[in-house]
Amino acid sequence: MTGPQDTDKDYVQSLARGLEVIRTFSRYKPRMTLSEVAQQTGLTRAAARRFLLTLVRENYAETDGKHFSLRPKVLDLGFSYLSALPMWEVAQPIMRDVVNSLQESCSLAVLDGLDIVYVARVPTERVMTIGLAIGSRLPAFCTSMGRTLLAGLPPRELAVYYDRVKLERRTPQTVANMVALKDAVEASRRQGYTLIDQELEMGLRSIAVPVRNRRSEVIAALNVGTQAGRTSADTMKTRFLPVLIDAGERIAASLPH
Amino acid sequence: MTGPQDTDKDYVQSLARGLEVIRTFSRYKPRMTLSEVAQQTGLTRAAARRFLLTLVRENYAETDGKHFSLRPKVLDLGFSYLSALPMWEVAQPIMRDVVNSLQESCSLAVLDGLDIVYVARVPTERVMTIGLAIGSRLPAFCTSMGRTLLAGLPPRELAVYYDRVKLERRTPQTVANMVALKDAVEASRRQGYTLIDQELEMGLRSIAVPVRNRRSEVIAALNVGTQAGRTSADTMKTRFLPVLIDAGERIAASLPH
DNA sequence: CACAAATAGTTCGTTATGCGAACAAAATAC
DNA sequence: GTATTTTGTTCGCATAACGAACTATTTGTG
Structure with missing residues (x-):
């Protein structure tokens, strides 16, 4: 070693x-x-x-x-990190409001290398086959929170990410070529949210928004996940997105100075 | 050092x-x-x-x-521990069922020294002033899960616990004398569940049951917490307890051999 | 049951890891 | 600008940690 x-x-x-x-x-x-x-x-x-x-x-x-x-x-050891997160304590009640309002799971994640890492989660039901908890990691390139976090990276850091990432298809829908990924990340950046449709896992659809600090840097992503059969992409945009945006802003507003 | x-x-x-x-x-x-x-x-x-x-x-x-x-x-690092827990993956869906059924927060904890440590949590709303997440610690002696876990200790280990614990009152209701605590733990052992009424924090009432492995050893505790003003102790016993017992048994039954 | 194989426990000579005092450099406070 | 505080760095040194080799124990197999 x-x-x-x-x-x-x-x-x-x-x-x-x-x-x-x-x-x-x-x-x-x-x-x-x-x-x-x-x-x-x-x-x-x-x-x-x-x-x-x-x-x-x-x-x-x-x-x-x-x-x-x-x-x-x-x-x-992990708790040392969690409890030191500025948004740690304020996020969960706000996420619970999201879950109560939308009846779907809500998660908060940060970027770490090529992965997103879950730092808070309010599940409602099993929308994925794998269990997720604080500390779980997923690839950034094919998750709604991951694309949102990538979109919030400074250009140089994003370039480093693109150099290092290996795009491995997880479903037939997974965006697995670099040009398409860059377009998707750029679209996320422009529209201020990300909707992922069965790229990580068949049947899973999720939408995410950035959480920003007072310097407008993206420090986390917040998402809601649902089963594709239950909620259309349109419904996510019209019903879920406003709630998520509001929640992201409330979390941001609650951050210490 | x-x-x-x-x-x-x-x-x-x-x-x-x-x-x-x-x-x-x-x-x-x-x-x-x-x-x-x-x-x-x-x-x-x-x-x-x-x-x-x-x-x-x-x-x-x-x-x-x-x-x-x-x-x-x-x-x-913490995830290494969590993902190695035998009940880790099966517990959360069952806990979500509990939350959907009772509309109250549900948590799973293990005993570690004088504390309980949260290893899974499905919150519904803020019933406590402090935020709780995986990794959070609370004293065992004045929590429902703590008393449940103490009741499941072998007598020698329980004796060690009694020798080391310092009973510090958290509310006027906190059981803070050793005789009363021993009686309370023994009562938990006998009745197979623990109901705590505003001993950890005013306004907080919670009920817990043990989760046992196939050798009938208590390996975790499962609880539901509520605001005292919303749910009476009687309601917790008549409505919440059967759901919790069922959940504890389902988690136990799902453990690997 | 005997034996072989695998694994764990232990030792100890060795060395390079990690130490901290002391100094230089940089940052901060006034 | 000066004094103070904090950080960066060095390097001689002690010992912490090393691992090969051995002993002891456990496990597996015939």
């Missing part, structure tokens, strides 16, 4: 390695033996063992003597 | 310190300078700087050249 190429005196390799150990646990590997962790992370068994025992000692993990698993204290 | 008392060859001090740096960010300190982080964590400035630069290098944090703040990648 590599860190920076050259010896970097300001880099704490043990911290980076330890965080990788935490990240190696997942839905598919909720609990692992010492050797499995070593294998997954590329660490030696002795090193993996020290990291795991340190996590156990600090109550981030536990062991039954053979298998290791993470403990809820790990959520504190 | 101290680690283990004796030199412990299996303890990675840099990992423990780095995790403390992450945890030091909060709602009150969303962004900090190098010196502030050093002061908050007890590290030297040079050490704090190396940890922060490592977090920046690994995209867990960012800096504007002076202040540091966390990035969404930190949520991946």
Whole structure:
């Protein structure tokens, strides 16, 4: 496992390695033996063992003597980020109003690399086959919130994104060529909202608007998702969009100075 | 800042310190300078700087050249824990059913030390003055889910809890003496649910049931919260409790083997 | 049950990781 | 402009963390 190429005196390799150990646990590997962790992370068994025992000692993990698993204290790490978000506390009541008004799921996400990351979510029903919660990631290029966030990037950062993204079709509708994606992002920027129709998953339609800070920078996206069979694109534009725009503005207005 | 008392060859001090740096960010300190982080964590400035630069290098944090703040990648750490939870994916649709049925907020929590930690939440409206999300912590002794989880502890672990907990009154109704708490927990165990009436916060009433694994161990608690003025304790027992019990059983039944 | 294979626990010599005091540089406050 | 505070950087040093190699334990197989 590599860190920076050259010896970097300001880099704490043990911290980076330890965080990788935490990240190696997942839905598919909720609990692992010492050797499995070593294998997954590329660490030696002795090193993996020290990291795991340190996590156990600090109550981030536990062991039954053979298998290791993470403990809820790990959520504190993510919570440090969430509770530091300026919009964190004000967004949820506003999102609940959206859900009460439209009877559809509402989510808030930020851009992180090539992905969007959910930071708040008020679900009403399962509109997608995968479960989503705070911390979930989805590709930005084929989600309504993702396109909205891309549209709000400064040109240079957007160019970097286009250079790095790999457009992989998720449904027959997925916009998977660069020219079409750029047009779509530009359209999002112009019209101030994004409507995605079954690009991420068949049957899923969602609409998103930007949430801006006081300097008019796009800092998050807010969306409502529905089943395509239940709500037409026109209805989303005429009924859902005004509610979302209002909610985005209320969140923005509630941000600290 | 101290680690283990004796030199412990299996303890990675840099990992423990780095995790403390992450945890030091909060709602009150969303962004900090190098010196502030050093002061908050007890590290030297040079050490704090190396940890922060490592977090920046690994995209867990960012800096504007002076202040540091966390990035969404930190949520991946908590997400490792959440996605590894056996009940994670099945619980939310069931909780949404509860919310649709009762029109009240529904949450799922686990016990961690003296606290409960929220691992899933479907809010309907603001029943509490503080915002709650995945990762939020509340004291176990004066919450419905907390009492439920305490009731499900093996006797030895419960004894340890009683030894360590400090009962601090949150409202005039808070059960804050040990005898009364033990009686309340025992009552929760006997009746298989817990109803809390304005012990955590005035105006807040909530009812919780245990979620058990296939070995009948209590692994989480599920609750519904309401405003005391809107729903009587009797209504919670007659209308809410059957729905919650059913939901708890459905979550339990959906757990993997 | 015996044996082989796999995995975990431990040791310890080694080294490079991470340390922090001290200084320089930059930013901030007055 | 000066004083103060904060940040950036260096570098000698101590030891934290390393991993190879071994022992011990567990698991799987015939």
